[in-house]
Amino acid sequence: MARIAVVGSINMDLVTTVGRRPEPGETVSGEGFALVPGGKGSNQAIAAQRAGGDVEFVGAVGDDVFAAALREVLSKAGVGVSRLRAVDGPSGIAAIVVDGGGENSIIVVAGANGRMTELTVADRETIAAADVLMCQLEIPVATVLAAARHARANGTVVMLNPSPVRELPAEVWAEIDVAVVNEGEGEQLAAALSGVPHVITTLGAAGASYRGPRGEMLSQPGIPVRVVDTTGAGDTFTGALAAHWHRGPRTALAWACTAGALATTKLGASASIPELAEIRRALAEAGAR
Template sequence: MTAPLIAVLGSINMDLVTTTERRPAPGETVLGRGFAMVPGGKGANQAIAASRAGGRVMFLGAIGTDVFAPQLRAVLTGSGVDTTGLRTIDGPSGIASIVVDDGGENTIIVVGGANTGMTGLGAADLAAVAAADILLCQLEIPVPTIESAVRHARDNATTVIVNPSPVQRLSDDLWRHVDVAVVNRGEAEHLGGALGPVPHVVVTLGADGARHRGPDGAWTSVAGPAVEVVDTTGAGDTFTGALAVRWSRGPAEALRFACAAGALATTALGASASIPVRADIDSILAAGT
């Protein structure tokens, strides 16, 4: 089966990751154990995850003109992602400040930088969306740009998958153009009835796997493999990228594959650095762990 062509429209950041025994309470100072700079951003993470999982991926996004920019471009190309649609905007690239505790849980602050300059799509961007089998979006770039891409995708029979994170209000019209919404528990609760028009809703459940609501309204659950968690950063993005790669094979197979990928992403520190390749995903599925 030919690998799907996936256009990912979204953010790319440099993640500044600090590890500590526990995350500080408001006004408290705690000692950190380590620090690392790891390329991330929900868009880039999902693009890398889709590529490593076996998809053909083009990334549509923006980097700045700072010292982080060459590293951000390199992590995409090094993972086989087509960066023809990666534009450069004068100023800083996006960054995320992340604190990870010994339990693998994290707290994140994102500063958009060049991502906020994604205020429109050019002819080449629209052509990439039209040519793709799947358009995959998140909400770390301006929403009007996402709305434009989603409508163009629908006009050209491109399947639309949206991960509405960080949660914000989207128009009812946009939701009517979405084929698949991927949310976590908190996002599902916050969005509530807004997801009603979406035919397929996938809710990630952390260590409990994921569940899917189809057009008939029925829910089905898929368990994830058991792993030793080191850092949950990027696990949801890994799940979403992998889901896009297998979506054409049906929700059940796509969720099983995505749960395995997401679980593996929690076994190493950082976002893009922890994203597994297809061989590792296939291996843990074959092992049945």
């Protein structure tokens, strides 16, 4: 079982379903609404735990009505929360609109995530004890860099999902062992990714591809599913990848693609993340075809 430290965000997702997303200036009638705990860091932590990892979460919630529910969703999934701090002010939120085809638009307000500006001694101990550190870009970049440097110094594999995509200092990329991007992010960050030893690119329904440190390439097809909501599918992919990275890229890709596809069959981010038994069953069915 891989030990994984996630230094990242946790949000309450405000999810509205519509037949189609509105054009600028247009009002449309919604079909449903739900409060769903999410955030890229939290989603990836839960996904890694459910895929077989042993996960500790390093992050922050506020002092608002969402804080207890956000802490509880991690705890119920088996993710360690001893490093989930509470800060003054609101927790992070994401306003999500999902259309009839399962595609989404998302607005993220950082809240407490933006106040993750330093790592404590205990945070650093958690990172040093892990096999894999997972980071995203919904917390300050300086904190991501500090976590990555400490991980590298202690032999912990550094896995970055550079999302929401932005330009990063070269010193950040120098600490990354594994980058996980979608096709658009891969194109935008092509120059920076060229120096990363392991790059995984998600391809939606088509699966994912891998480029290794010597230019070796792998591809993994997706599995056919009925798509309900793509929110959190990429995070589920990344979490499962981290949980099985120690088994090699090919096996990790198979687990990640399967978990990511299953995550699109339910509404919401954390609520859609598949359990270990579901992933194993789908892998077995795919192997039998």
